[in-house]
Amino acid sequence: MHSIKSDLIEKGFAFPDYGSSNMELAKEVADGHGKLIGGKRKRRFLLFIDGLGYDLLKSAISNSRQLKGISSKMQVDKISTVFPSFTPTVFTSIDSGKTPAEHGIIGSPIPIREYGMMKDMFSIPWSPSVDEVSGKSETISPFPISDNLLKAGRKKDFLYLQSEQVARKNAQTYVYNNINYTGYISFDDFLFQSMDLAESDQYNTIYAYIPEIDHAQHQYAKSSRLGLGITTMMLERLMEKLLPKLKDNGWELLMSSDHGQVSSKNDDIIDLNAKSEVLKYLRSPPWGTDRVMFFDTVEGLSEKFEKEFSRNFSKSFVLYDSSEAIKSGLFGSTKVSDSLRYRFATHIAISKHNKLFHYRYPGGKEWTSELSGHHGGLSKEEMEIPLLKA
Known part of the structure; x- marks a missing residue:
């Protein structure tokens, strides 16, 4: 493995x-x-x-x-x-x-x-x-x-x-x-x-x-x-x-x-608000950056979330279990304190290529990206x- x-x-x-x-x-x-x-x-x-x-x-x-x-x-x-x-x-x-x-x-x-x-x-x-x-x-x-x-x-x-x-x-x-x-x-x-x-x-x-x-x-x-x-x-x-x-x-x-x-261009933006079939498995709205997003799934629904995420986004983002990502050393130390663990959610999605996630919180505005710069991800450029x- x-x-x-x-x-x-x-x-x-x-x-x-x-x-x-x-x-x-x-x-x-x-x-x-x-x-x-x-x-x-x-x-x-x-x-x-x-x-x-x-x-x-x-x-x-x-x-x-x-x-x-x-x-x-x-x-x-x-x-x-x-x-x-x-x-x-x-x-x-x-x-x-x-x-x-x-x-x-x-x-x-x-x-x-x-x-x-x-x-x-x-x-x-x-x-x-x-x-x-x-x-x-x-x-x-x-x-x-x-x-x-x-x-x-x-x-x-x-x-x-x-x-x-x-x-x-x-x-x-x-x-x-x-x-x-x-x-x-x-x-x-x-x-x-x-x-x-x-x-x-x-x-x-x-x-x-x-x-x-x-x-x-x-x-x-x-x-x-x-x-x-x-x-x-x-x-x-x-x-x-x-x-x-x-x-x-x-x-x-x-x-x-x-x-x-x-x-990234406008065509690279993925509107998460339009994907309610993915969001319904979450305990709260997602968070992070447009290049790296954290998802906190309802207990017992992780497998369904992973399948739905893969069906919608596998060409644009890679998805990992956050606990395994922490153990890999991706965030430096291989352990996170109990007081901070919740911030890493249950899953982390990392952008492939130039793709961006956009989640609009209540009261938020529509977002466009006319060939502008972005970061937060794991590409060599970033x-x-x-x-x-x-």
Whole structure:
């Protein structure tokens, strides 16, 4: 009998490698050493570029005379992201050092029993509040304490450079009250601040994040002239402006990502609301992402659900028993705590090719996808990310 891991690999999926991942990279930077970053360096600038898949980097290099020489300036490697390849999932792992099996942030929306509802993970701070950690608040954050970030951030020579929107949302959290951080309002602002910081003697570790490449792919798709052009232009400016400034001032630049993307069209959308014969076997609405969906079946009806799912969706999604998926190491750890197990439901469906599930919750709107970018799944485009070092 095939294991889930071997079955997924045979089907062309990219099974996550947690030992060589962006989560491991962040842990090593917090520790100051490791196999991905090598020995100790006095100054490190860790930059995560949202949405920069390994394939997109290769396309940008082919698209730019300036970037074609990048391998002479930086070491270019391929590493893995965690699964699901979804921004809140990935950065919870990066910041906390915990696998998705350990933290349970596996999509958006997901059910949060403490809130008694499905919760959009983008709408709440990605860290417990000061009052939650101190016990003054009865509210329980679904996010764990960011141990990696705290370990690095408690040092006085550390700075977290984050987009103003994210920094503002997290300003009252326990983590942000214990680290040095500053916000920026645009890519130009990020670049200007980073170049200034490179010349400063105040910091020796900087952790930074930029979202624009991800936004461009969501809007235009990575294969479009605009999507690839924006990516190429931003990488050129980082290589031209930031890299020399960091090198001249004794910094090592480590550049990676949270995930890549696939491009999908309207024809790739599967409307789950129109498939009541599948939904009738569920205890609750499905949850997750459009590329990875979790289904919680009524006790005793799993077999009927599996047959109905296969009849409707087997050409577009693969379906696995969630317990077996956990045991396979798909989510990192091979066990999930009793307090989080419900979030993984009874079944998980993973997209083949560019297919998308759409479930419209009450009051939700119709959804279209005119050749836009998506992620969360297990394709090589979504799971394989670059690690550039200089």
